[in-house]
Amino acid sequence: MKTTWIREIKGNSPFSPVHFLAFLSLSVTNRCAGLVGVREAQGHSLDLRTTLTLTPGGARLELDLPEVEIQQAWPLQDVEALWERLGRPGEKCAAPLTEAQVAQVRDFLGLPEDPPGGPRGLALLSFFQLYLAILPRPVPATLRVTSQLPTGAGLGSSAAYAVCLSAALLRLAERGSAPDSVPSAEVSGGLSLKEVSGWAFRSEQIVHGTPSGIDNSICTYGGAVSFKAGCCSPLGAPPLRVLLVNTRVPRSTKALVAAVGARRSRLPEVVEPVLDAMDALAERALQTLSELSSAASPQQQDEAYAALHELVDINQALLASLGVSHASLERLVGVAAAHGLHAKLTGAGGGGLGMVVLGRDTAPEAVDKCRGELEAQGYQVWQTTLGAPGLTFH
Amino acid sequence: MKTTWIREIKGNSPFSPVHFLAFLSLSVTNRCAGLVGVREAQGHSLDLRTTLTLTPGGARLELDLPEVEIQQAWPLQDVEALWERLGRPGEKCAAPLTEAQVAQVRDFLGLPEDPPGGPRGLALLSFFQLYLAILPRPVPATLRVTSQLPTGAGLGSSAAYAVCLSAALLRLAERGSAPDSVPSAEVSGGLSLKEVSGWAFRSEQIVHGTPSGIDNSICTYGGAVSFKAGCCSPLGAPPLRVLLVNTRVPRSTKALVAAVGARRSRLPEVVEPVLDAMDALAERALQTLSELSSAASPQQQDEAYAALHELVDINQALLASLGVSHASLERLVGVAAAHGLHAKLTGAGGGGLGMVVLGRDTAPEAVDKCRGELEAQGYQVWQTTLGAPGLTFH
Structure with a gap:
């Protein structure tokens, strides 16, 4: 061998x-x-x-x-x-x-x-x-x-x-x-x-x-x-700095999927345009990430981060309108907002995980305070980076 | 005279x-x-x-x-x-x-x-x-x-x-x-x-x-x-029982209008479908109110109220996606939800007022507890009815 x-x-x-x-x-x-x-x-x-x-x-x-x-x-x-x-x-x-x-x-x-x-x-x-x-x-x-x-x-x-x-x-x-x-x-x-x-x-x-x-x-x-x-x-x-936050609320993807499906059947004229908005938002996020990659100056980077943060906020609200948010996720978003930060759910929603998307020069004190407050409220928090390498060998 | x-x-x-x-x-x-x-x-x-x-x-x-x-x-x-x-x-x-x-x-x-x-x-x-x-x-x-x-x-x-x-x-x-x-x-x-x-x-x-x-x-x-x-x-x-809730946060309608307008110019492909969804939701709400009027049995009334409450939740989330909610309104929604109730902002948003829309047989204890908790957090609350008479003479 x-x-x-x-x-x-x-x-x-x-x-x-x-x-x-x-x-x-x-x-x-x-x-x-x-x-x-x-x-x-x-x-x-x-x-x-x-x-x-x-x-x-x-x-x-x-x-x-x-x-x-x-x-x-x-x-x-x-x-x-x-x-x-x-x-x-x-x-x-x-x-x-x-x-x-x-x-x-x-x-x-x-x-x-x-x-x-x-x-x-x-x-x-x-x-x-x-x-x-x-x-x-x-x-x-x-x-x-x-x-x-x-x-x-x-x-x-x-x-x-x-x-x-x-x-x-x-x-x-x-x-x-x-x-x-x-x-x-x-x-x-x-x-x-x-x-x-x-x-x-x-x-x-x-x-x-x-x-x-x-x-x-x-x-x-x-x-x-x-x-x-x-x-x-x-x-x-580009790599993105985030706080990854575990609400510790068990989620049932199956039940959430069923609930969204039921809402979509019940209110197609409301839910379909929301899904259209989310598609457009995804497209715009791609564009913003690419602008972030090619930003030549800190000022351009900050502009791209501001755009990204707005998309994070809108995305969270649209996900909530589909019914996949949860009290624990809304509290997370509220704590982040109180520190001027932007959070959204990830995964299937209904509990599970959320994340706070940081910026180029997000004040470390704001991040620390936000993290401390989340931990004090029982959330589990990791500070990490999105966009890391994939499979590697050692 | x-x-x-x-x-x-x-x-x-x-x-x-x-x-x-x-x-x-x-x-x-x-x-x-x-x-x-x-x-x-x-x-x-x-x-x-x-x-x-x-x-x-x-x-x-x-x-x-x-x-x-x-x-x-x-x-x-x-x-x-x-x-x-x-x-x-x-x-x-x-x-x-x-x-x-x-x-x-x-x-x-x-x-x-x-x-x-x-x-x-x-x-x-x-x-x-x-x-x-x-x-x-x-x-x-x-x-x-x-x-x-x-x-x-x-x-x-x-x-x-x-x-x-x-x-x-x-x-x-x-x-x-x-x-x-x-x-x-x-x-x-x-x-x-x-x-x-x-x-x-x-x-x-x-x-x-x-x-x-x-x-x-x-x-x-x-x-x-x-x-x-x-x-x-x-x-x-039909008349609707509500808790009307004053966040006591002064709102600037002008600034909110400007912010929504700016978001709409910036992200038309996201905001326009959201406005479409809100129009459809308004239409559906009309229908639901008319069903509520003509409901023949308590069961039919409860079904119409459930439909109305879902629309309240979605409406609040869509308003939030436009950027017209506020931390004080989100907290209000959270307190209501914790008591199984449904709240949304009213007026221009960004503070100002919200309301909790009650149902036919919403448990009085839930209403009292919700009201108590809101008042303890500094909100001003009136329990009142929508759909009262207009101009009257005495």
Whole structure:
């Protein structure tokens, strides 16, 4: 095994700074019901990193995920027996598992059919599906994944996990192959980023049903990604300083999606123009981010930040008009406003996370005071940066 | 003088329950600038009454307005001299004063040209303009106007004042004429309501520059009034119980109008669809109020109230997206929501007033607790009813 030099693979979290993982999530998860259509969105990667440490060798396959309390090992011969039973899937052409094969894996792991055992069950199932499909044959290894991201908060922790797993397993599958001699944006550490993102998408399908593809793209490529008509493309957006704020209010994306869908059916003549306004706002946010990138002077930067902050405010109000805000998010917005700062919800809304988008020269005292007040009110706050690198190898 | 039997004339306050004196005010005052067009709105009268007591006779003309600290009397001969200087305006045909005549009245009252001395100056000027234009010749009288309405809070206190004055002066002008023998919706206490409302509109023009006509119409006719394309028509809407809440935050309608106009120029593709959504919402609110009127069972009423409350929530969020909310209004909305109630701003926003729209069977404890909490936070709260009668005589 020559892959010991790949010790860590970091995947970044996707994140939406101005438009709408909120809106996006609602759109996407509800696509089947046709209630809320997928429109467009932007995502930024978040500098809270997920780290996978891959240690090939030994006699077992071991998965260690302290955040979801998984530390489990399988004798390699058991994994090989499963691999035989499934018809040696990875040996053929790194094809995704079929429905029937996934059912067999679920049995092997002792997981219930639907839902497959909560976040722990989904994490195990994602891992095995990728392991069995990507590797040409079972190999012993220990994979340990830790994350600075809170799980289940709408920050794309599952996508970051899937990107790390895909990259590590693709590396394990290619053991011995030399890193690509021509570095390009599409290749990192000898791996095709497109392939990494594609496998992560498969994993996301297990966790989310109908993911948009934006989360895995952002985690893979980093920076900012524009999502439109089902396609993700990287954006040249600048890093944005934010306070990421956890309301600690559990959200039910499913219930929120249903409520927005119901409001849309009830009041189409009100909700449709609001969605139009949000689309236009997303487009304008793209433009503003690009102006921020190319701003030549601090004054131009400040102007672009002022424009961005106005979009943040409007976005939050429009999301509230759809019914996806929450008292805890409105309080967050109020605390930020009291310090002259601009906040919006992120993720699906209805609790979960919000963020305060800072400016070039936001007074550190205002940020500290805002953060202190939020923490005193029971919020969890991280000061971080959007637009960080995607997949990196160490 | 046979008019001693007209002791009191009550004018009601206009009020907007679902759509938007907020939006309306912005539209109207900004019409000249062409930034925000007049669209449509509804207004409800508010059961906080303004009372005028007319006492004809004596040797003076006396005006007593305790709310704006006016208690002033003019010897009748001074008023007669002014009347001569102006070319005996009222003697002709109850025509409005010309600009030049208004300037002479201002001089007589010792008021500065622009602005003519704040609320006190405007109240004096309105009174004299109506007195000199409506009466066929100066007659001695004492007029005392008191109000349950806060002044300058966007509740139409100036319109209620103008309606009372117009009715009293028209009555004084017709001294001796018998009340109309055929009562109709257009006639009250022998006066044409249309004429009362028309004169009140003239007075509103002095105070507001470009009033929409909705405030004077609601104060005159009572109930609910629909305003569309410049025309007011009475609506068959049911009375609505509300908590009317004064944030005690002074608002600057002018600054708000300018800010909305600027946002609209900056982000037309975002703001125009929001205005479309608000128009659709106003239309839907009309429909819901009519359903509420015709609801045959408590269950149907509750359904209509639920629909109305949803519209209140959406309306507030859309107003916030235009930038006309305020921290004090958002806190009010938050307190109401914490008690399961629905609140929105009214008037121009940016402070001023908000209201909590109650339902058929809103639990009295929830209302009391909400009210208590608001008062503890420094808000001023009235529990009242929208859709009260307009002009009445006692």
